[in-house]
Amino acid sequence: MKFKDHFKEGLLTKNPVTVQLLGMCSTLAITTSLFNGLGMGLAVTVILICSNVLISALRKVIPSQIRIAAYIVIIAGFVTIVDLLLQAYLQALSESLGVFIPLIVVNCIILGRAEAFASKNGVLASALDGLCQGFGYTVALVIVCVIRELLGSGTFGGGILNGGEGIRIIPEGFPAMQMVMPVGGFLVLGFVIAGSQWLMRRLERRNKKKEAV
Amino acid sequence: MEGAYMQALLGILFSAVLSENFILVKFYGICPFMGVSKKIDTALGMGMAVTFVMALASAACYGVNLVLEALELQYMQTVVFILVIASIVQVVEMFLKKSVPALYKALGVFLPLITTNCAVLGVALVNVQAGYDFLLSVVNGAAGGLGFTLAIVLFASIRERVDKSECPQAFKGFPIALITAGLMALAFMGFSGMKIF
Numbered sequence: 001m002k003f004k005d006h007f008k009e010g011l012l013t014k015n016p017v018t019v020q021l022l023g024m025c026s027t028l029a030i031t032t033s034l035f036n037g038l039g040m041g042l043a044v045t046v047i048l049i050c051s052n053v054l055i056s057a058l059r060k061v062i063p064s065q066i067r068i069a070a071y072i073v074i075i076a077g078f079v080t081i082v083d084l085l086l087q088a089y090l091q092a093l094s095e096s097l098g099v100f101i102p103l104i105v106v107n108c109i110i111l112g113r114a115e116a117f118a119s120k121n122g123v124l125a126s127a128l129d130g131l132c133q134g135f136g137y138t139v140a141l142v143i144v145c146v147i148r149e150l151l152g153s154g155t156f157g158g159g160i161l162n163g164g165e166g167i168r169i170i171p172e173g174f175p176a177m178q179m180v181m182p183v184g185g186f187l188v189l190g191f192v193i194a195g196s197q198w199l200m201r202r203l204e205r206r207n208k209k210k211e212a213v
Numbered sequence: 214m215e216g217a218y219m220q221a222l223l224g225i226l227f228s229a230v231l232s233e234n235f236i237l238v239k240f241y242g243i244c245p246f247m248g249v250s251k252k253i254d255t256a257l258g259m260g261m262a263v264t265f266v267m268a269l270a271s272a273a274c275y276g277v278n279l280v281l282e283a284l285e286l287q288y289m290q291t292v293v294f295i296l297v298i299a300s301i302v303q304v305v306e307m308f309l310k311k312s313v314p315a316l317y318k319a320l321g322v323f324l325p326l327i328t329t330n331c332a333v334l335g336v337a338l339v340n341v342q343a344g345y346d347f348l349l350s351v352v353n354g355a356a357g358g359l360g361f362t363l364a365i366v367l368f369a370s371i372r373e374r375v376d377k378s379e380c381p382q383a384f385k386g387f388p389i390a391l392i393t394a395g396l397m398a399l400a401f402m403g404f405s406g407m408k409i410f
Contacts, residue, residue: 021387024247025331029240069299072328076292084288099338102291106331108244182238183402186395194381194388201383 003128010132017140017189018196022108026100027141028185032152033166035159037145038138039093043086043101045134047078048110049127054078056118056126071114076105096159109137140192147188152180222352225345229356232404235332236364237397241357242332246365247390249323251376256369257362262320264358266305266327267336270298271354274337275347294337299328332361364401368394 016022023044030036054074055062062070083101086094094101104110113133118126149158154170178184235241242263249259274294281287306324309317327333336357340350371393380389 021247022244024243025240028243068328069296072295072299073292076295080288080291083291099335099342102338103241103331103335105291105295106329106334108329111329178399178402181402182240182398183395185240186391186398190384190388190391190395193391194383197385197388198383 006128006132007135010129010134010136011139012136012196012200014133015136015140015196016109016112016133017137018193020109020112021193022112023137024189025103026107027144028182028189030097030100031141031144031148031185031188032180033096033149033158034142034145034156035093036096037141038160039086039090040097040100041134041138041141043082043097044104044107044109044137045131047075047082047104048113048134048137049130050078051075051110052113052118052126052130053123055114056121056123059119067119068111068115071111072105075110075114079105092159109133144185144188144192147192148179148184151176151188152178152184222349225349225353226356229353230360230363231401234360234364234401234404235335235357236361237394237401238405239335241335242330242361245323245326245330246361246368246394247387249326250365250369250372250390253366253369253373255323256365258319259323259326260358260362260365262323263327263330263332263361264355265320266298266302266324267333267358267361268351268355269301269305270333270337271340271350272347273297273301275340275345275350278341290338290341291334295328295334298333298337302328332357364397368397371397 010016012019014020017024017027026040026044030040051071051074055071058070058074079102082104083094086097086101113129117129121129146156149155149166150169152175153166154172154175155166155168158166160166176184179188229235233239236243236246245259245263250256274297277293277297278287278290281289281293286293302324306317309320309324336354340353345353372390375389375393384392
């Protein structure tokens with residue numbers, strides 16, 4: 001498969017969040033500011049690429065009866081490495097993501113890609129797949145983050161821009177606090193998935209029209 | 214038992230079920246919450262299986278953590294806990310299959326899914342971070358599971374009804390389910406003002 005196809009799959013047609021509905025816990029829990037979303041997305045992408053590469057390299061060595069257990073150990077190893085690195089060098093991120101960093105171990109995206117792709121394909125293809133799927137995950141997270149942050153705290157780029165406070169777009173007192181609370185997570189993700197379903201159907205229809213012409 | 218300890222215990226119990234509900238407030242275990250909530254009976258089965266495993270895992274991880282602390286290997290927590298949970302799930306599955314076939318039939322299909330349920334690993338990690346003792350850990354695990362069961366059964370019963378109603382094409386399936394869950398979370402927010410102790 002070509003890079004372009006992989007990329008399109010990861011970003012839209014097989015996006016891990018909006019289409020495969022994997023890794024929902026972190027998508028809902030930490031998407032309250034751009035900083036969190038980007039950080040989580042990058043952490044997952046790095047772990048996904050590493051675990052895909054290692055699992056793909058070992059795919060002929062791991063007996064198929066115990067493959068799930070083996071995958072989990074490999075993934076947990078990388079998660080621990082990333083967790084410790086974040087604690088050492090990016091303490092702010094590590095504190096704001098909290099227990100959801102170790103919980104990347106049970107993020108179904110990583111185990112799902114290991115089982116569905118890395119266990120059947122070569123090392124390079126698996127690395128590419130990890131990169132594209134991770135990118136799709138990050139994009140979905142960032143979209144949810146931007147909407148929630150704008151509606152909930154009225155800012156953009158919280159945690160990164162403007163000395164960590166973010167650029168204020170809606171004046172203080174007006175934003176709906178609930179959007180950065182659990183309610184907002186469910187509602188915004190619902191609308192984002194609905195939006196992506198609408199977009200995909202539109203693209204499909206346009207493709208069909210092109211074929212008909 | 215001392216009064217203060219009893220209060221902490223009851224506080225954990227109530228907050229894990231209601232005001233700090235594992236799914237609707239803390240977002241642990243969303244995958245099974247979305248995946249296994251199309252029918253009330255399967256939702257109940259999943260809830261029971263999760264409660265059982267969460268209580269067991271809390272107990273086991275408490276013990277394992279003591280060993281890790283003694284060896285100064287705390288950084289291995291994540292790896293070791295997930296292995297412990299995976300083996301607990303496996304053992305529970307084998308035990309139920311041999312000795313309680315009726316229960317196995319009811320819970321069997323859900324058990325393998327529980328290994329990757331973040332509620333189980335989540336509760337184990339939270340217990341350690343909060344420094345709960347053995348009893349508090351187990352109560353937190355069991356109560357978290359009960360909260361999970363409550364949320365998933367309520368959600369399944371709403372979903373059965375929602376599936377029959379009309380809704381815009383783009384919202385069919387998961388989007389409308391997520392919005393339903395959002396409204397439930399809004400309702401559960403009401404408990405956060407309730408401080409029993």
